[in-house]
Amino acid sequence: MQVTTTADPAEFMATAGDWLVREPVENNVLLVHALDPNGVPPGDRxxxxxxxxxxxxxxxxxxxxxxxxxxxxxxxxxxxxxxxxHLAKEGEPVPGVNGPTGAATAFSARWTELTGQRVGNERAQWIMRCTETTRPVNPDGRPRLATEDDQDVVAEWFTAGMRDSGLSPEEILRRTQHMVGGQIANQRLIVWETSAGEAAGAAGWNPPLHGVVRPSGVFVSPNHRDGGIATLVLGEVVARALEDGADACVCTHFLKYESMLAVVEKVGFRRLVDVVEHIYE
Structure with a gap:
């Protein structure tokens, strides 16, 4: 086995792109990092x-x-x-790993042997796929494209949704501001507005990559948690993506969030691959 690394997404795609696009749903996160201009998050290395x-x-x-x-x-x-x-030899810091269960488990077993770290937390997940949905209808509200005036509020909402990411609050806010700013600039973020004109929730999405769209960030204001807004806003994103020609939408569901599983299944997502997230200590 040989491992090569690069900081250049174009170089990475020249080497691995044909392999990645054979399974564009399963590999969507990696394709987002490599192909979306906003897909590389800000970091310290x-x-x-x-x-x-x-x-x-x-x-x-x-x-x-x-x-x-x-x-x-x-x-x-x-x-x-x-x-x-390879990563241990290069001294690359890896605070955790996320991926298909077999691969992630094998990586963690060797990584912890080499570094002396241990798996401090483990989160089971599913990669889920949706190829058809019914456009949501609700007479008490409507979706609208987000504007720059929405950025701070939506970034704060999405920050709350990343509370289990293991990052500091400052790092999470930097990530969500980056994500939300890119979504607004590219008209890939909607806000669900009540009939009274109040912002009740939001959801964004990544650009279509080889026929696949990933909703990115779904959050409902605490004042509107009982109105089915999560289903409405996620369903709107998926409907728009499929109507615009996407072959499928993909999401990653954390199994401990049982209420969100009901939402994504109602929209039309179905389990595709078991994945796991290991967090090292």
Whole structure:
């Protein structure tokens, strides 16, 4: 197994792009990092795009940028071990890993051996896919595109939604301001407004990449949690994406959030791949 890394997303795609787009739903997060101009989050080190090859053939990929947890694609256990060994040798900080269960578990086993860290927390997740939905209708409100006037409020909302990310409040706010600013600038953020003109919730989405759209950030104001706004705002994003020609939408669901599972299933998302997030201590 050979591991190569680069900070250049174009170089990464030249090496691993054909392999990634064979499964554009499963690999959507990595494609967002590589292809979306706003897909590389701000960090305290250069981004790391990693490719693992076996006899010249790509078998796995990953993206890391401190202080965020690394995203890993599906790959054989031997490839995950090689990736862990390479990053440890290079002294790359990896505060955690997120990816398909087998690959993430193999990476963590070798990483903890090499670094002396341990898996301090583990979160089970599903990658879920939606290929059809029914446009939501609600006479008591409407969706509208967000404007710059909405940025601070929506960034604060999305910051609350990332409270379990392991980042500091300052790092989370920097990430959400970056994300929300890009979504507003590219008209990829909607606010659900009540009939009284009050902002009740918001949801954004990433650009379509090889036919796949990922809703990015779904939040409902605490004052409107009992009105089904989460289903309305997520359903609106998915309906727009599919009507505009996307083949599918994808989301990652944390299993402990049972109420959100009911929302995404009502919109039309179905379980596709089991993934796990390991957080190191």
């Amino acid at each position: 250069e981004p790391v795009f990693a490719t693992v090859t076996d006899a010249g053939a790509v078998v796995g990929t990953a993206f890391a940028r401190s202080p965020y947890r690394m995203t890993i694609s599906d790959m054989p256990a031997e490839a995950a071990v090689a990736l862990a060994e």
